[in-house]
Amino acid sequence: MNLACTLCSSKTPSLSFFHSLLTSYTGSQNSKLALDIFRQLLETNVNPVDLTFSLLLKACASSLSSYAYASFSAGIEGSQVHSQLVKRGINQFVYVNTALLDFYMKLGCTTDARKLFENMPCRDVVSWNALICGYSQNGYHFDALDLFVQMLRDGFRPNQTTIVSLVPSCGLRELILQGSSIHGLGIKAGLGWDPQVKNAITSMYAKCDDLKASELLFEEMSEKNIVSWNTMIGAYGQNGFSDKAMFFFKKMLEESLQPSPVTMISLLSANAVPEIVHCYIIKCGFNSYVSVITSLICLYAKKGCTDMAELLYKTSPVKNLISLTAIMSSYSEKGDIKLVIEYFMQIQQLDMKPDAVAMISVLCGIIDPAHFVIGRAFHGYGLQSGLIVDCLVVNGLISMYSRFDEIEDALSLFLEMNEKPLITWNSLISGFVQAGKPSHAMELFRRMKMYGQKPDGITIASLLSGCCQLGYLRIGEVLHNYVVRNNVKVEDFTGTALIDMYTKCGRLEYAERVFKSINDPCLATWNSIISGYSLHGIEHQAFICYSELLEHGLKPDRITFLGVLSACTHGGLVLEGTEHFLIMTKEYDLMPDLQHCASMVGLLGRAGLFKEALEFINNMEIEPDSAVWGALLSACCIHQQVKLGECLAKKLFFLNNKNGGFYVLMSNLYAIVGRWDDVARVRYMMIESGGDGCSGVSVIQVASVEDINNNVLLDE
Missing domain, CATH: 1.25.40.10 (Tetratricopeptide repeat domain)
Incomplete structure (x- = not known):
């Protein structure tokens, strides 16, 4: 029965009747239905009270599935409801103002919410919680923390909702100290044993890469509910431990707990085998959940099973931007720019607004010089749509222009930016190196230091790659010293870049020291040391590393076998080379x-x-x-x-x-x-x-002290 028929069936609708209707439309995913009821209420000359506005705002807020993604019209409607509150004098009620504050935050109108909060005649803990949660969910993590401190100074005692709302803002490595402090404050306030609080803090430690703390908190829980298990499965999944995530999933089933849709999403985020999780989804009846199917499509696309991702998308009743972008990214990785453009057009045909991620998906797929004109066209689209202001899009364009040696265009984009974050400096430095202009990269790095930007591991890795091209062993050593002095994590790409630089500059013994200093080398790091030994003609050591790589449970890729075959070539090992070529093609199904x-x-x-x-x-x-x-x-x-x-x-x-x-x-x-x-x-x-x-030119060019001072200002 539609709304008009429902109202007609009641000759003289009462206020309680409208309250029942508003309650029934809570969570309907359509705020307009609740607003239509409210308009009908006013047309029938029924006088709304504080409870009416509370139910209306609750219904409207519940229709917004996530923060900061509401439409512009919803923002206007929020202002209209606010005007009605003031007009009828109902803005004096704390709980109604809190409901409006929450609605503003879900609309992403943080300024309006803060203004409302400041003008509230009186506040309670719920009001503070709504504002803290809103800032946290909208990505204003430091503002959320500052607000929490202000709340304590004003004499308000935090409850479990306060901690649960605030802790997600500390899920960054640089904020782990603040997160630990909040954890301690929660224990002191007697909230340490609350299941919601413990689950939130467990998730926070996992996001800060402290899995030991997460597991310790999990083991301390006397009663582990489905949220607790989902938290741990997600924790290991987000940190790349898919086997551990699957282990916890199996353990959860042994405890006779039924998985939830969130469990499936957590498993999918753990980079699990999509076919296995897909079976569980069908078995548990979760294939009607849009979020679960979207996550499954994303995993199939990420794994390169684009056909399966497409089939799943076409059979899904709901079409969304996330699924389309995932499929587009998959085709982009395969270099099929024609299908990338087709899916981009689908996004527009469905009246969806492409975001920065969709733009990046297109730009990353433009690797053929014949498609460079398409890249320029998307640059124009970025200007027209306003996406060019997004840092991700600018970085994508800089990388694309650098890929085709159009370094002047990349530099022009960089110079036009008002604020230049570290990621953009890194993009241009990497672009100069890829374009075969490492000396320009060194000069840009010098300027970056002058502007007060502190380099990270990606900056160092890009510069080390430039040192390989120039044979600047001395500058490479200075960069290594910087890494040691500033405790830059020598894992993954930084360690790999150091090994690569030392081997190509003839210092294999230094490369070995770096490799041995890494606790858990990734596949790229193993590949780098194997290639280093092959380059120096030490084939037996290359084979030892290859065997150790397999013992660590890592699956070799094309680069691994390229290093192994190179070792065989240098050593004249025909039988071994032929054997490993067959292993690569037959056993690992890798196309040479x-x-x-x-x-x-x-x-x-x-x-x-x-x-x-x-x-x-x-x-x-x-x-x-x-x-x-x-x-x-x-x-x-x-x-x-x-x-x-x-x-x-x-x-x-x-x-x-x-x-x-x-x-x-x-x-x-x-x-x-x-x-x-x-x-x-x-x-x-x-x-x-x-x-x-x-x-x-000489293979290794040892830079003078003057060169180092002019090109690399690593004085910290």
Whole structure:
């Protein structure tokens, strides 16, 4: 029965009748229904009271599923309700004002909420809680903490709702001290054993990467409800311990507790096997929950199972921006820009407003120079839609322009920004390094220090990559000293970058020290040390590291096998190389790229197995490039295979006649067999093509003290 029919069925609707209607529409996900009832109430000349406004605001607030995502019209309606409150003198009631304050916060109108709070004739703990919770949920974490301090100074005693509302604001590593203080204050106030408080604090420690504290609190709980288990499953999932999250899930089932939709979302966030969780979702009947299906679509898309994500999305009755963006991101990673654009158009056709994440999904997929014009078009869309003011979008554009060596455009975007956060400095520094301009990156880093920005691990990793390109070992060492002095976490990308820099600058012993100092190396770090040993021709050590990697339960990827194959090539280990190539393709189902193929061709060619090398090239599923043919030509120099070398040189000439590398190889081959006239002819051809094959730089350039002072200001 619709609203009009309901009202018509009652000849003289009373105030209690309207109250019943407002109560029934609480949680209806549509605030307009509650407002329509209120308008009908006014039209029937029924005089609303304080309870009427309280029920109205509660119904409107419950329709807003999350903070700061309400429409502009809802904000106007909130102001209209506020005007009615003032007009009828009902704004003197504390609990009604608190309900309005909560409604404003859910609309994201923090300024209006704070103004209302300041003008309230009297306040209670519930009012303070509503404001603290609103600031926390809207992302104003420091404001929430300041407000809590003010609340204590004004003599209000916090309750469990205060702690539960405030603790999420401390879920950042830099705020763990404040979070611990609030934990202590909660214990002192006698709230330490409250299940809600304990669950909130457990989650806070997990977000601050202190899983030991989270598990200790969990074990202390005498009664563990479904929220407690969900908190721990989510805690391990968010920190990348999917096995531990699954262990807690199984343990929860053993305790005869039924999973909830939040349990499924927590498991999905733990990067679990999507098919397994999907089965649980269907078994438990959660496939009608939009949030669960959206999370499942996101996981399928993240795992590269885009077809399954698409199928799930098409069969889902609800279409939302999160699902579409996840599928778009998946196609972006695969480089299918055509389907990325199609899904972006779907977002607009469904009258959804693309956000910064959707824009980034498109920009990350533009990797082919032929699609650069699409990137420029999206730059224009960003200007038109106003998304260009978002830091994420600017960083995405800077990365895209740097990818295509359009560094001037990237720099122009950077200079136009009024406020330059660290993430933007990092994007441009990384962009300069990717564009092959590491000296520019060093200069930008110097300016960044002058502006008072403190570098983080990403800044250091990007600069270390630049040191590899320039061979600036001394500057790399200065960067390493900075990491040690400032306690920058030498894990993952920072440690990997240090190892890579030291190995490429010829200091393998330093790389080994860095590797041994890392407690739990990630796959990228293992790959870096394996490649380092391969580069230095210490193949036995590379194999030892590969075996240890497997013992740690890590799954090797393409880069791992590239390092292993390189070790086999340097050591002339044909059988081992062939075996590991088969393991990569058959056991781990990894498609070899051109670099893997070039390594195999080089391995076979260096061993004098030219027939096998040519058979390998003929059986390749991808078209061989100059690196593959060049690897075989290099082997011809070793074994003085002039005729085959000449055939390969002709093929390389037609592939890229400006590549000086194969001219040098042919010149060397002719020189080995004493054909000096041919050496002179090849040299002349090389000069005619635009290169002389003579210019170059030293592999390692040790910077002077003056260079370091001018380029790297690491004085902290």
